[in-house]
Amino acid sequence: MGGTIAKHTRAGYRVGICDLTLAEMSSNGNVDTRREEAAEAGRILGLASRSNLGLPDRGLYMTKEHVDAITLEIRKFKPRIVFAPYWQDRHPDHVACSHLVQEAVFNAKLRRYLPDTEPVLVEQLYFYFINDVFDTDVLINVTDSYSSKTDALRAYASQFDPATGGNSYVATPLNQGYLERVEARDRLLGQKRMVPYAEGFVSKLPMIVDLF
Numbered sequence: 448m449g450g451t452i453a454k455h456t457r458a459g460y461r462v463g464i465c466d467l468t469l470a471e472m473s474s475n476g477n478v479d480t481r482r483e484e485a486a487e488a489g490r491i492l493g494l495a496s497r498s499n500l501g502l503p504d505r506g507l508y509m510t511k512e513h514v515d516a517i518t519l520e521i522r523k524f525k526p527r528i529v530f531a532p533y534w535q536d537r538h539p540d541h542v543a544c545s546h547l548v549q550e551a552v553f554n555a556k557l558r559r560y561l562p563d564t565e566p567v568l569v570e571q572l573y574f575y576f577i578n579d580v581f582d583t584d585v586l587i588n589v590t591d592s593y594s595s596k597t598d599a600l601r602a603y604a605s606q607f608d609p610a611t612g613g614n615s616y617v618a619t620p621l622n623q624g625y626l627e628r629v630e631a632r633d634r635l636l637g638q639k640r641m642v643p644y645a646e647g648f649v650s651k652l653p654m655i656v657d658l659f
Contacts, residue, residue, distance in 0.1 A: 448530060448575040448646050448648070449488075449492055449595065449596035449597075449599045449600065450587070450589025450592045450593050450595070450596040450633070450644065450646050451575075451587045451589055451592075451646050451648075452464075452492045452493075452494070453491075453492050453493060453589075453592035453595035453596060453599075454587065454589055454591070454592040456492060456493030456494065456495075457493065457592065461495040461496075462492070462493070462494055462495060463494060463495050463496035463497065463498070463524055463526070464489065464494055464496075464497045464498075465497075465498050465499070465500065465517070465520050465524075466485065466497070466498070466499040466500070467499075467500050467502045467507060467517070467540075467544055467547075468499075468500075468501070468502050468503065468504040468507070468540070469481065469482070469499060469501055469504065470504055471503075471504045472504040472505045473504070473605075473606070474617040474619050475605050475606060475611075475612050475616055475617055475619065475622070476605025476606065476611075476612075477605075480605045481603075481605065482499075484602050484603045484604065484605060484606075485497060485499075485603075487602040488599040488600075488602040488603065491595055491598050491599040491602060492595060492599050493595075496524065498520065500516045500517070500520065502516060504540065505539075505540060507539075507540050507543035507544060507547065508543065509543070509546060509547065509550070513547055514547055514550045514551050514554060515551075515554075515561060517547055517548060517550075517551035518551040518554045518555050518560070518561060519561065519564060520551075521551055521552065521555040521567055521569065522555055522561075522564045522565060522566070522567045525567050526567075526569060527569070527570045527571070528569070528570060528571045528572075528573065529548065529552055529569050529571075529572050529573075530572075530573050530574070530575055530648075531544060531545050531548035531549065531572065531573075531574055531575075532544050532545045532574065532575065532576075532577050533545060533574040533575065533576050533577070533579075533581065533649060534546065534549075534574065535579065535581065536576075536577055536578050536579065537578050537579070537620070538577070538578065541577055541578075545574065548572070549572065552569045552572050555567045555568075555569060556568045556569070571650065571652070572650070572651070572652075573585070573648040573649065573650055574648060574649040574650070574651075575646070575647075575648055576632070576647060578620070580632050580636070580647060581649065582649070583636065583647030583648060583649060584648060584649050584650045584654060585647070585648040585649075585650065585654065586636060586637075586639065586640055586645040586646070586647055586648075587645060587646045587647075587648070588637070588640070588642045588644070588645055589633070589644050589645060589646050590637070590642055590643045590644045590645075593633070593643075593644045597626070597630070600626060600629070601626070606619075606621045606622065607621060607622055607625065607626055608622070609622055630644075633645060633646060
């Protein structure tokens with residue numbers, strides 16, 4: 448959803464990203480490299496903040512510890528809108544993240560939950576696609592911000608560029624045409640509403656439009 452992020456930051460909205468893990472189990476790159484790449488991607492997208500909870504990579508589970516960490520992050524930054532990965536994905540951590548964020552968004556509004564911190568009511572929770580794409584409820588025209596999205600993705604050179612890893616580089620779905628597949632997906636989504644590029648989102652709640 449980098450195009451949507453860039454579109455909002457250009458319009459003056461404050462957008463932050465919270466990473467759950469340090470990607471210490473990643474097949475390519477290392478924690479320091481991934482941290483630098485994340486910072487560069489954040490700069491390109493114009494983020495107001497980027498934090499990392501340091502939860503275990505390939506160790507995300509529905510535990511109180513993990514839910515509380517995300518709940519406290521929501522209460523710290525008080526977002527109006529939260530985005531999480533769609534709940535079906537090839538990567539188990541993306542699936543776990545989706546469920547953890549849903550639990551945390553619900554808990555964040557409960558005044559008796561972690562009562563030492565102020566409750567926060569998130570107005571809307573949307574889900575974005577990482578690998579696959581399913582039926583969308585909302586399309587965002589990201590044509591004018593698409594170059595920022597692609598630049599931000601390419602900032603993760605350790606994941607997409609075999610030249611960065613030398614002989615130790617491992618073939619993964621990310622370096623086997625992933626960037627091209629993302630662009631093809633966004634073009635197909637855009638075609639639904641006759642725009643060059645769009646990003647799709649899902650909402651579990653019905654959309655409400657106040658016309659007057």
